Amino acid sequence: MYTGNIDELLGCELPIIQAPMAGVQDSELAIAVCQAGGLGSLPCAMLSADGMVEEIKLIQRSTDKPFNLNFFCHSMPAFDPEKQQRWQTTLSPYFQQLNAELPAAENGASRMPFSHDIADAIEPFHPRVLSFHFGLPEPDLLKRIQHWDCTILASATTLQEAHWLEARGVDAIIAQGVEAGGHRGMFLSQDTSTQISTTALVPQIAQQVRVPVIAAGGIADSRGIQAALMLGASAVQLGTAYLLCTEAKTSSLHRAAIKSERSQHTALTNLFSGRPARGIVNRLMSEQGYLSDSVADFPYAASEVTALRKLAESQGLDDFSPLWCGQNPSGCVEISAAELTLLLACESGMIDCQYLHDEPYPYSI
Template sequence: MGKWVKKASVNNTHQSFKALLGTDLPIIQAPMAGVQDSALAIAVSEAGGLGSLPCGMLNLDQIVSELEVISAATTQAYNLNFFCHRMPAFNQRQHAEWRDALTSYFAELDIDPTSLPITTNRLPFNHDIADAIESYRPPIVSFHFGLPDHTLLARVKSWGTKVLSSATTLQEAMWLEANGADGIIAQGLEAGGHRGMFLSEDITTQVGTASLVPQIVQKVNLPVIAAGGIADGRGVQAAMLLGAQAVQVGTAYLLCAETKTSTLHRSAILSELSQHTALTNIFTGRPARGIVNRAMRELGYMQPLAPTFPYASIEAAPLRRQAEQQGRDDFTPLWCGQNTSGCKAISAGELTKALGKYSVTLQ
């Protein structure tokens, strides 16, 4: 009887991810702004996973254009990802202090800091965006940094769209369940890119995937998607044994043919440099994991002078641009998780199918 019950639970897990994601495989490709467009999302969806399009840095015309491409290329489920942070006012004093700290770098790269803008393209989800995507009725919409306000969330769900959001602590997972999410992405500390943390700014609250997933599974009644450090079928299997219904994978896709990962970024991933990643706020103002480079070493990983998200990118972007033109990644956010063992220069479809070939042996 005990063996029968365990096998039935696996089947229920399978049905749970199918009902939530509408995919053949329990694999979600993490949305990765700056290194991908619709091509990666399409390839993953066509291979049976859930392809994701990062929309947080796109304007309305770009979002619609990418949706048109996706709609024409696949009938499979896909995910649109948005930021839902609270947009602060531009703080002139904060930026003046930060620019003073960056004086030597601006001089080195011949940048006039007084010519920099006071705006950023990382905007939170809003009704204008909802107007633009409503007619497409996206199957899945995921959010980073919590959830949008109740009116916006209700509007998205009225389309028949399933809503996912990232939790980096048990408290965030419980908040997401109480506030209308349909599934929870349990983002472990190993994950590359921005931490989805939204109830606290204290990075000491952040734990690894193997600790986070079972805590959330035990306390919430929603499907849980494991994210962070998952690079191959063994990682998928481990996540399932911890109670996850699906996994979200980002770093392993960074070398795939359908990505737009730069040559500098690819080189760093393939080198020993990728063995040292850290959380930093100097590029955007929020903690995000990337390969350690000159800017992180010299300025400090978590720099209290860095402007509030998303405004730190105002200073970071021109430094990055000028350095990259000289073939240097000194100021490039080399977003990357702690586990690059699954990074291969293959097609995203091939990687997705390989990730999906897992088995759970029950005693």
């Protein structure tokens, strides 16, 4: 069990991390959270090296506070044209209904794993916090970044994954419960029955590892934060709660789904990328089954669905959109992410609430 002070590891005032959320945010959300004293995150999995550098520069121009750069660590399977063809056949009736041609079955990987090239691109910016989803970089690459003066976080979805990460020297473990929105960070097994709730996962990991634990999944408000800290977490990571914030780039269709009763029904699905992720149930999920055997490998499965998504969204339909959302959208509010961070901190007793009433609004505590 960790007994130290996680603020020193994260370098920010509040033990609140804004979860990196690829596809729905950029530097703007991260900056707002950093300015309020939380740890803002920049999801890099879907950015080019140049795009990443631009976003990092934007953050560093706006704040000197630490922020988190987040990467995926999946191993890239060889592109399998047969599997891709099978996936295309499954989806072809939808292309017909939308009067569109099926795209060629080509290798259109949209999510690349962390690599030495990416490390080259970010090293000059002296990143203070790095976080990884789907395991860790290869040993030589991990050794390289461990020589940087930075804090390394990684997601565990089981006790076994937490032990694996601790043995490889991570500085803190993000315990991602099954309630969480977006991709499951699972990497030692692809069996979704191994995935357990935040309340079951956090105390078990906290009892058995020496590094701090960051609770993620289903935390929507100050009561959720206090409960996670009671269970042994040293900090919390919230994603879904930030999805409606003004700085988030969540699409209007996605926002509408979150605000509707539909957000009460989420499921784990592999249809959008090839790996299980939690989103609001939509037409593709209802018709194909949430977890399908005919889906192409991660990340190749995304290219056809992305083409369908574009076509449908231009007609105002979210039938093929990944509506990532956790099981607890009750904390989603349409306010600035800075304000949300400060509200969470004040209501959970981390800061004096008088800051909220000061004029001009104190984005920095």
